[in-house]
Amino acid sequence: MRIIITGAGIGGLVAALSLRAAGFDEITLLESAPEIRPIGVGLNILPNAIRELDELGVAERLYEIAVSTGSLSYYNRFGSVIWTEPRGISAGYHWPQLSIHRGRLQGVLLETVRERLGADAIISDARVTEFESTPDGGVQVAVAHRVGGNTRMCADLLVGADGIHSAVRAVMYPREGGPRWNQLVVWRGTTWAKPFLDGRTMIIAGDRCRRAVVYPMSTPIAPGAPVLTNWAVARRAEEGQIPNRADWNRAVEPERFLANFADLAFGWLDVPGLIRSADQALEYPMVDRDPLPRWACGRATLLGDAAHAMNPMGSNGATQSIVDGRVLAKALAGHRDLNDALLIYEAERRPAMTALQETNRRMGPEVIIDLADERAPGGFDLIEQVIPVVELAEISQSYADLGAGDPHTVNTRPSFSVTPVTAAGGGQV
Numbered sequence: 001m002r003i004i005i006t007g008a009g010i011g012g013l014v015a016a017l018s019l020r021a022a023g024f025d026e027i028t029l030l031e032s033a034p035e036i037r038p039i040g041v042g043l044n045i046l047p048n049a050i051r052e053l054d055e056l057g058v059a060e061r062l063y064e065i066a067v068s069t070g071s072l073s074y075y076n077r078f079g080s081v082i083w084t085e086p087r088g089i090s091a092g093y094h095w096p097q098l099s100i101h102r103g104r105l106q107g108v109l110l111e112t113v114r115e116r117l118g119a120d121a122i123i124s125d126a127r128v129t130e131f132e133s134t135p136d137g138g139v140q141v142a143v144a145h146r147v148g149g150n151t152r153m154c155a156d157l158l159v160g161a162d163g164i165h166s167a168v169r170a171v172m173y174p175r176e177g178g179p180r181w182n183q184l185v186v187w188r189g190t191t192w193a194k195p196f197l198d199g200r201t202m203i204i205a206g207d208r209c210r211r212a213v214v215y216p217m218s219t220p221i222a223p224g225a226p227v228l229t230n231w232a233v234a235r236r237a238e239e240g241q242i243p244n245r246a247d248w249n250r251a252v253e254p255e256r257f258l259a260n261f262a263d264l265a266f267g268w269l270d271v272p273g274l275i276r277s278a279d280q281a282l283e284y285p286m287v288d289r290d291p292l293p294r295w296a297c298g299r300a301t302l303l304g305d306a307a308h309a310m311n312p313m314g315s316n317g318a319t320q321s322i323v324d325g326r327v328l329a330k331a332l333a334g335h336r337d338l339n340d341a342l343l344i345y346e347a348e349r350r351p352a353m354t355a356l357q358e359t360n361r362r363m364g365p366e367v368i369i370d371l372a373d374e375r376a377p378g379g380f381d382l383i384e385q386v387i388p389v390v391e392l393a394e395i396s397q398s399y400a401d402l403g404a405g406d407p408h409t410v411n412t413r414p415s416f417s418v419t420p421v422t423a424a425g426g427g428q429v
């Protein structure tokens, strides 16, 4: 089966590795960028996706270049702790949660795709503009190149992994329009800084109007040596402020936004100091997409942000795009009829992703910070007097359950690995 994947982001690359591991060997990735560069800032990848990367034989290489996150703590704007929970191995998962630079993760995936599928499997400077079904039941894809004009390619299946501005999705839903903005503006960056707390903690601090997310993405080479630290701060946009297109790499001067976060300096962590010392600050409107009624259209389907772009709460965007590729490969390997396989993939993934998209519109698990601010805007001595522990635990638990991401399910559910398909037909699940 000839498969074209649109987009060599985290979702597209993992889909390629998953399909290859399931025995498909005619896979082409079309990437619009002329050159794939290690761009972006930090990501947290949850244990359910690390399990998939482990089963694909990629996780060991990531452990060397990431931090195994031990806990997640929420703070109010005065630096008082609202809630702390163990993460990854410390929470009982068999796989860690990894805090990692997106570019490093993409680099490892890219290298592995080239090793396993061959250097020619990825075609850069190849922007998919359209697709249509062909009379023989396949799909024809129109591709625009900056160098070399336009071409057309045929395949049996097109997988749209081309992100929040997906061209494949736009063909399926021509009247949808742009992403939906929630009136928050995010600034992100990385800074080499001295480790904070135990060096393995992710923190989220703020109030109903502002948020700061900070975590380390490397371990110190000597005690107290600086570590690569990811920070993201968000606040409501000013009246009349129009966001830029959701471009992840729009650099802005820190002075434009620093004053809004000046008080988030807690002694053990200096958020404004991190911003001031960053090489670069990137501005990004917080946008997502509406859940879709269908991901498949003829011989095309969607995956990752193209299918279910969600507000960045709960570390689920890239995490779930990794799981998508594995489930898609399993469905394709297990069903001779391609349409059946696409329906099975969608039935397994779409309802859960819809629930996550909707919950993230209500701030996902970060609602804990809103609650603390609502009930104790001037701060608190004892969080138990403001929010009962059981209420906080319930918010955290119900969010983990949404993406089937609780430790028991992740540790014990059947694997998505399959014995590879043969030329004669489907593989074994």
Ligand SMILES: Cc1cc2nc3c(=O)[nH]c(=O)nc-3n(C[C@H](O)[C@H](O)[C@H](O)COP(=O)(O)OP(=O)(O)OC[C@H]3O[C@@H](n4cnc5c(N)ncnc54)[C@H](O)[C@@H]3O)c2cc1C
Pocket: 006, 007, 008, 009, 010, 011, 012, 030, 031, 032, 033, 042, 043, 044, 045, 046, 126, 127, 128, 129, 161, 162, 163, 164, 165, 166, 167, 168, 186, 188, 232, 284, 303, 304, 305, 306, 312, 314, 315, 316, 317, 318, 319, 320, 321
């Ligand atoms: C502030 C913020 C923080 C985040 N934090 C986390 C986190 O901690 N954990 C987490 O799991 N997720 C996080 N995410 C979400 C995560 O980054 C995305 O969900 C994830 O990167 C989506 O991967 P993707 O492969 O689907 O899309 P993308 O990474 O967007 O990749 C799409 C690829 O397709 C290419 N492309 C686009 N159009 C075309 C075309 N027409 N033809 C060919 N190629 C094309 C692009 O160049 C790109 O390479 C965060 C997002 C934001 C904004």
